[in-house]
Amino acid sequence: MERIDKLLANTGRWSRKDAKELIRAGRVTAGGRHVLRAEEKCEADDIRVDGEPLTCGQNVYLMMNKPTGVLSATEDSRQPTVLDLLPEHLRRVGLFPVGRLDKDTEGLLLLTNDGALAHGLLSPKRHVDKVYLARTEGVVDEADVKAFAAGMTLGDGLVCQPAGLEPLPGENAALVTLREGKFHQVKRMLAARGKPVLALRRLSMGPLKLDLSLRSGQWRPLEASEIDDLCRAAGIL
């Protein structure tokens, strides 16, 4: 049993203040009964707002437009992490990033406390595509595209699965599609082709696309349909 305002705020969809207003306005039910006091303790299951059930119990699913300069980690003694960009009440619900982005990489980062979803999305068996926009020194050409498609073995012995590479016309930039996520993989693959990466941004992870209305460092809760699509991609729906 937990306070109803806290259960609502833990979803990431409402601040504690907004949750209190919803409760006062009589829009929240628990087990079919209206809950009108924020301090009332309830079970996490079957809570509804305006008749709509909260998705997936107490799990929280956020998308962040990760800025450069912060670590994809839950804590660090010296450097800021993505969790530092969240409000206080969301720093204590066990969120972690699903797959890491380098400190100097920006873009789509999924944060959740749903271990089964994270496991499914990261499993090599599930082949969840990650798409990156890479700005490069030098223009990516057809030979690079063929090398990516064939699967590269890097000078340090790293064996890479076949990957997508799509040069953007008129720009020193390309879209890179990977099904795996080895350490610095995009940077290492492009560097091996003599096209070092100058800037890297993740645009999508499986069915989840970066919401382009999110400014750098902003986040939002996932919509129910986005959660369902991810669960399907992870093989848990």
Ligand code: URA
């Ligand atoms: N590949 C990289 O090189 N860096 C990232 O952050 C993600 C993929």
